[in-house]
Amino acid sequence: MPTTPYTIDRPDAPPPVVRVELRGSLNDAHQEAILASITGIIQDAPTTVVIGLSALGTYDPGLRAFLLELQRTVRGHQGRTVYVADRPRLRGLALWVVHMSEDPQAKIVSNMPAALEWLRITDERIDSAATRTLGGLARLSGRGGAR
Numbered sequence: 270m271p272t273t274p275y276t277i278d279r280p281d282a283p284p285p286v287v288r289v290e291l292r293g294s295l296n297d298a299h300q301e302a303i304l305a306s307i308t309g310i311i312q313d314a315p316t317t318v319v320i321g322l323s324a325l326g327t328y329d330p331g332l333r334a335f336l337l338e339l340q341r342t343v344r345g346h347q348g349r350t351v352y353v354a355d356r357p358r359l360r361g362l363a364l365w366v367v368h369m370s371e372d373p374q375a376k377i378v379s380n381m382p383a384a385l386e387w388l389r390i391t392d393e394r395i396d397s398a399a400t401r402t403l404g405g406l407a408r409l410s411g412r413g414g415a416r
Contacts, residue, residue, distance in 0.1 A: 275293075276290045285315070289321065292325065295331075303335075303339065316348045323355040325359060333362060344370060350367075354378075354379065363377045
């Protein structure tokens with residue numbers, strides 16, 4: 270039974286994170302399937318998409334256009350993307366995609382532990398900012414007590 274050159278993994282536990290691992294050449298049908306799957310997942314809530322490139326031995330130039338489309342799709346749904354690329358050529362590919370999409374929410378890291386750490390730190394920073402903002406609003410409206 271032939272296997273696909275990619276996997277999509279969506280853990281059930283929050284926060285919403287989807288992992289896409291690319292392992293080989295993608296034809297048009299593979300690309301359409303990945304885009305449809307990711308779009309279906311992220312349309313309901315902002316989602317982080319972790320795209321693993323490290324298993325790619327080589328890639329064809331068409332992969333750049335596909336990744337750019339995927340990046341723009343995630344950004345269009347207020348999501349963020351983390352590219353995991355362990356070799357300079359793959360990091361260059363991811364850097365090109367991030368640059369062309371002009372997405373400040375995208376990140377490139379060299380391994381999965383670095384991706385998880387970035388996600389953890391970013392989530393803590395967002396939670397902290399939300400708490401401070403809500404506290405400030407409460408003080409301004411008189412519900413937060415005196416300073």
